[in-house]
Amino acid sequence: MLSTIKEYKEEVIETVFEKSHFCFVAIDENGVITYLNNSYCHFLGVTKEESIGKHVTAIIENTRLHVVAETGQEEIADLQYIRGNHMVANRIPVFSNGKSVGAVGTVLYRDKKEWMKMNTHIKNLLLEIEHYRKRLNDDHGATYSLHDIVGSSPQLYDVKGKVKKLAPGDITILLQGESGTGKELFAHSIHQLSERHTAPFIKINCAAIPEGLLETELFGYVPGAFTGAKKEGKQGKFQLADGGTLFLDEIGDMPLDAQVKILRVLQEGEVEQIGSEKSQKVDVRIIAATNQSLETLVEQQRFREDLYYRINVLRLRIPPLRERREDVRILAKYMIHKVSNRTGQRVVDADPDVLQFFQQYDWPGNVREMENVIESAVHLSDSEMITMDDLPDQMQLDGYITNQDMTLKNILEKAELQAVKHALNKTNGDKRKAANLLDIGKSSFYEKVKKYDL
Numbered sequence: 509m510l511s512t513i514k515e516y517k518e519e520v521i522e523t524v525f526e527k528s529h530f531c532f533v534a535i536d537e538n539g540v541i542t543y544l545n546n547s548y549c550h551f552l553g554v555t556k557e558e559s560i561g562k563h564v565t566a567i568i569e570n571t572r573l574h575v576v577a578e579t580g581q582e583e584i585a586d587l588q589y590i591r592g593n594h595m596v597a598n599r600i601p602v603f604s605n606g607k608s609v610g611a612v613g614t615v616l617y618r619d620k621k622e623w624m625k626m627n628t629h630i631k632n633l634l635l636e637i638e639h640y641r642k643r644l645n646d647d648h649g650a651t652y653s654l655h656d657i658v659g660s661s662p663q664l665y666d667v668k669g670k671v672k673k674l675a676p677g678d679i680t681i682l683l684q685g686e687s688g689t690g691k692e693l694f695a696h697s698i699h700q701l702s703e704r705h706t707a708p709f710i711k712i713n714c715a716a717i718p719e720g721l722l723e724t725e726l727f728g729y730v731p732g733a734f735t736g737a738k739k740e741g742k743q744g745k746f747q748l749a750d751g752g753t754l755f756l757d758e759i760g761d762m763p764l765d766a767q768v769k770i771l772r773v774l775q776e777g778e779v780e781q782i783g784s785e786k787s788q789k790v791d792v793r794i795i796a797a798t799n800q801s802l803e804t805l806v807e808q809q810r811f812r813e814d815l816y817y818r819i820n821v822l823r824l825r826i827p828p829l830r831e832r833r834e835d836v837r838i839l840a841k842y843m844i845h846k847v848s849n850r851t852g853q854r855v856v857d858a859d860p861d862v863l864q865f866f867q868q869y870d871w872p873g874n875v876r877e878m879e880n881v882i883e884s885a886v887h888l889s890d891s892e893m894i895t896m897d898d899l900p901d902q903m904q905l906d907g908y909i910t911n912q913d914m915t916l917k918n919i920l921e922k923a924e925l926q927a928v929k930h931a932l933n934k935t936n937g938d939k940r941k942a943a944n945l946l947d948i949g950k951s952s953f954y955e956k957v958k959k960y961d962l
């Protein structure tokens with residue numbers, strides 16, 4: 509072995525650097541690329557000519573090789589996110605006469621399929637971690653601040669301005685706005701800007717908890733309060749939020765019995781755990797949110813008028829997206845970035861057609877709907893750009909019909925393509941059944957499949 513290396517030194521070096529499937533890069537002490545092997549060029553989609561002589565940060569995403577060259581500290585088996593994949597990177601400084609004169613980086617990329625399998629596994633683990641982190645935060649803290657609320661419309665600025673003014677006081681705030689407008693983000697931001705920001709932010713979704721459990725969730729219970737109760741008892745959300753903020757989401761859906769009890773806590777500043785004779789003082793700031801009209805609910809006697817006055821001390825209306833269209837484009841770009849970072853799918857932008865369609869679409873589900881549409885489009889996209897074809901079927905049709913450059917022939921073809929795709933999906937690709945579903949002959953169906961290259 510040693511003799512092979514001695515005898516064929518150049519060939520061995522050539523094999524290691526150019527024929528192995530690893531990616532190699534070398535830089536000088538200024539972070540400038542002096543060598544990039546074929547595998548790395550291929551993976552990055554660049555040529556040696558355009559890369560050598562450039563700063564490494566201009567060619568390789570999220571690299572830290574220049575830092576290693578500067579500090580002389582090696583970094584082994586670091587996860588590096590490049591072109592939509594989490595790669596395993598080793599970064600080793602090169603020393604000459606005891607001084608760091610550059611660095612060499614390798615990236616593990618042995619076999620594309622095998623690596624993709626591993627990569628999916630890593631992505632899964634990262635998603636799982638994010639899920640648990642989110643759950644932990646949901647239970648114990650406010651994670652968002654005004655900086656996380658994206659948009660540049662005057663309407664959004666106006667709400668943010670009010671939040672800055674109102675957050676420091678201890679005043680009860682009612683956030684009203686359609687579903688998905690960002691009420692929860694605002695509730696977090698108010699807490700973050702308040703004097704209570706170091707104390708807990710506790711959320712309860714009044715619509716998501718079964719009627720019978722809402723009271724135990726809100727007020728907790730003492731040991732042995734009822735059959736099936738935990739023997740150590742349970743703290744309620746009011747006690748958990750003591751000193752901090754309690755966010756009552758979807759308050760319009762709170763059952764009437766619970767409303768009476770909440771009102772008592774708000775009036776007296778005391779809670780009684782279920783099964784206890786004693787009351788406990790609690791100090792919480794209430795932020796409530798609803799997407800319904802509380803006035804209508806009061807009229808229909810589904811919401812107590814006295815609680816309504818307690819909650820409706822100061823109301824902030826979060827406008828729906830269709831009333832602040834300036835926010836659409838910037839939100840769409842932000843969502844693409846957020847979703848592609850989260851899923852590891854490399855999608856960087858949307859076609860101008862898509863952005864124009866988004867701009868005129870009414871977004872009944874507001875920002876949440878946009879996030880969902882972009883998430884599915886990012887998954888469906890075969891390129892780095894979201895196109896109209898990546899949007900849900902109904903949106904594509906709306907888009908084609910409202911696109912002024914479209915001829916009737918084009919619109920009909922797009923509609924036909926959608927119908928054929930839909931029929932194939934519904935019948936799991938069975939062409940005979942799909943033709944039946946569309947009530948057309950088999951040969952005509954085959955022609956369309958061929959025409960649209962399905």
Ligand SMILES: Nc1ncnc2c1ncn2[C@@H]1O[C@H](COP(=O)(O)OP(=O)(O)OP(=O)(O)O)[C@@H](O)[C@H]1O
Nearest residue numbers: 656657658686687688689690691692693799875876
């Ligand atoms: N301006 C914004 N900037 C960034 N993300 C936003 C914005 N508004 C909403 N979102 C995102 O949209 C989704 C819905 O927001 P949120 O849950 O705050 O809405 P909501 O009004 O409380 O909805 P619901 O009434 O259905 O509970 C979340 O993922 C949130 O992060």
